[in-house]
Amino acid sequence: MNPPSTGQAPQTPRNRQRTRADRARQVAEVLRRQIASGSFTSGMLPDERTLIADFAVSRNTVREALGVLRGEGVVERRQGVGTVIVRRPFEHTLERLTGLAETLGTHGEVVNQVRVAGLVRPPGDVARKLDVPVGGRVVHIERLRLLDGVPLSLDLTYLAADIGEPLLTADLAGRDLFGLIEQSIGARLGSASVTMHAVGGDPHTCALLDIPAGSALFTVERLTRLPDGRPVDLEFLRIRGDRLAFRAELVRAGGGAR
Amino acid sequence: MNPPSTGQAPQTPRNRQRTRADRARQVAEVLRRQIASGSFTSGMLPDERTLIADFAVSRNTVREALGVLRGEGVVERRQGVGTVIVRRPFEHTLERLTGLAETLGTHGEVVNQVRVAGLVRPPGDVARKLDVPVGGRVVHIERLRLLDGVPLSLDLTYLAADIGEPLLTADLAGRDLFGLIEQSIGARLGSASVTMHAVGGDPHTCALLDIPAGSALFTVERLTRLPDGRPVDLEFLRIRGDRLAFRAELVRAGGGAR
Numbered sequence: 469m470n471p472p473s474t475g476q477a478p479q480t481p482r483n484r485q486r487t488r489a490d491r492a493r494q495v496a497e498v499l500r501r502q503i504a505s506g507s508f509t510s511g512m513l514p515d516e517r518t519l520i521a522d523f524a525v526s527r528n529t530v531r532e533a534l535g536v537l538r539g540e541g542v543v544e545r546r547q548g549v550g551t552v553i554v555r556r557p558f559e560h561t562l563e564r565l566t567g568l569a570e571t572l573g574t575h576g577e578v579v580n581q582v583r584v585a586g587l588v589r590p591p592g593d594v595a596r597k598l599d600v601p602v603g604g605r606v607v608h609i610e611r612l613r614l615l616d617g618v619p620l621s622l623d624l625t626y627l628a629a630d631i632g633e634p635l636l637t638a639d640l641a642g643r644d645l646f647g648l649i650e651q652s653i654g655a656r657l658g659s660a661s662v663t664m665h666a667v668g669g670d671p672h673t674c675a676l677l678d679i680p681a682g683s684a685l686f687t688v689e690r691l692t693r694l695p696d697g698r699p700v701d702l703e704f705l706r707i708r709g710d711r712l713a714f715r716a717e718l719v720r721a722g723g724g725a726r
Numbered sequence: 727m728n729p730p731s732t733g734q735a736p737q738t739p740r741n742r743q744r745t746r747a748d749r750a751r752q753v754a755e756v757l758r759r760q761i762a763s764g765s766f767t768s769g770m771l772p773d774e775r776t777l778i779a780d781f782a783v784s785r786n787t788v789r790e791a792l793g794v795l796r797g798e799g800v801v802e803r804r805q806g807v808g809t810v811i812v813r814r815p816f817e818h819t820l821e822r823l824t825g826l827a828e829t830l831g832t833h834g835e836v837v838n839q840v841r842v843a844g845l846v847r848p849p850g851d852v853a854r855k856l857d858v859p860v861g862g863r864v865v866h867i868e869r870l871r872l873l874d875g876v877p878l879s880l881d882l883t884y885l886a887a888d889i890g891e892p893l894l895t896a897d898l899a900g901r902d903l904f905g906l907i908e909q910s911i912g913a914r915l916g917s918a919s920v921t922m923h924a925v926g927g928d929p930h931t932c933a934l935l936d937i938p939a940g941s942a943l944f945t946v947e948r949l950t951r952l953p954d955g956r957p958v959d960l961e962f963l964r965i966r967g968d969r970l971a972f973r974a975e976l977v978r979a980g981g982g983a984r
Contacts, residue, residue, distance in 0.1 A: 497962045524847055536928045539928060564977055661974075663763070665815065684943070684967075715919070718823040
């Protein structure tokens with residue numbers, strides 16, 4: 469590996485001697501996205517010869533790239549068949565605030581296993597974010613969410629008590645919280661602040677999500693407000709990386725380019 | 727674990743017998759976000775007694791929660807000092823389309839180690855996305871990006887040749903591609919379609935990023951267009967999950983609640 473450039477002055481980049489591992493990784497990168505976006509409608513990757521021609525790399529490089537994808541559990545080699553796509557994540561939009569069942573309801577049945585539902589005294593940070601006075605209570609709900617019977621996410625939710633209490637007798641197993649809240653208050657929710665991390669899951673979370681400990685997860689904190697700006701719904705979502713991807717359209721505007 | 731509910735009819739959720747592992751995980755969830763958002767300005771977690779009171783859980787539950795965070799490399803226990811925050815990710819906005827140095831330049835120095843830069847014949851999928859005719863060429867750039875000397879992301883870029891060729895002699899080591907493109911074309915870029923995954927990194931990528939194989943990464947595909955809609959910049963970003971988080975504001979609008 470070259471030492472990092474200093475970036476002090478414009479320089480002419482030189483192509484380095486590229487290793488096969490570099491090329492294989494780059495082929496895997498493009499294939500991974502093609503798989504995720506549903507480019508291969510047959511459910512299989514093209515054969516080696518096609519990949520060699522398409523990527524203009526050697527047979528060994530293609531094999532190493534397929535090895536990377538196999539290692540990630542994205543594809544499997546089946547004797548006499550070829551390289552089969554094992555699973556691709558569903559895409560969830562970040563364009564607007566939506567619940568899981570709203571987005572994925574067309575892909576299959578979303579079912580929620582309710583693990584906790586009740587009133588609790590929230591930790592200080594949660595109380596502050598939900599604007600709950602010291603000593604106040606909030607509704608605490610934890611649900612394991614499954615799509616077509618396979619775990620998708622583990623959602624820990626804190627709701628302002630007046631918003632959350634009516635939900636304790638509602639269909640928490642079958643419906644998104646957003647829909648239940650909106651039905652309960654008779655109005656749409658307003659907006660949400662979202663932060664997303666990628667982490668290797670702890671053993672307990674991964675066991676609940678039915679994946680090996682350390683598997684990659686999205687962890688999302690989402691604070692949702694009423695249209696008047698009042699924060700009412702604080703969620704911590706742990707989402708399986710192999711089952712969901714996020715999609716957004718970004719616009720370049722404001723600020724100076726450097 | 728309860729069997730999944732069927733979700734066929736509203737039901738009254740019951741609180742299950744909650745294990746300490748559940749509680750510990752939930753405490754870790756809230757603490758992890760407090761750490762990431764910079765709540766603990768001292769660089770240390772509160773002591774056990776404070777955490778016990780704040781979360782209204784037992785000493786053993788707090789210890790198990792801290793164990794989860796230690797296992798993730800988020801905190802460390804230091805003899806005679808307490809629980810120290812090891813690292814928290816920088817936040818990158820998804821509000822508008824920005825380059826890394828634009829967003830993080832105030833946090834430290836972004837330097838790019840240029841690994842590849844040159845003209846190539848692109849794979850079919852890349853050519854289609856960049857609207858390049860069969861047999862056409864594109865500029866191919868790979869850069870390892872470091873913030874204050876520590877790897878942050880590995881960025882694989884394909885640029886339309888007319889946009890990319892002037893960049894081959896530009897300061898690829900010191901500047902964002904967005905800034906270089908805009909300077910070169912004398913206009914702002916338009917918009918981008920972004921897809922984000924969370925994956926466990928392959929061994930080669932992780933070695934370049936200086937993290938253990940299998941560590942959680944964001945993998946981002948970003949297709950950036952000129953203001954007239956022409957796609958010119960296709961990027962595959964591999965971003966260390968421990969160094970970057972994404973932030974967005976979402977609005978609830980349109981569509982029906984279920």
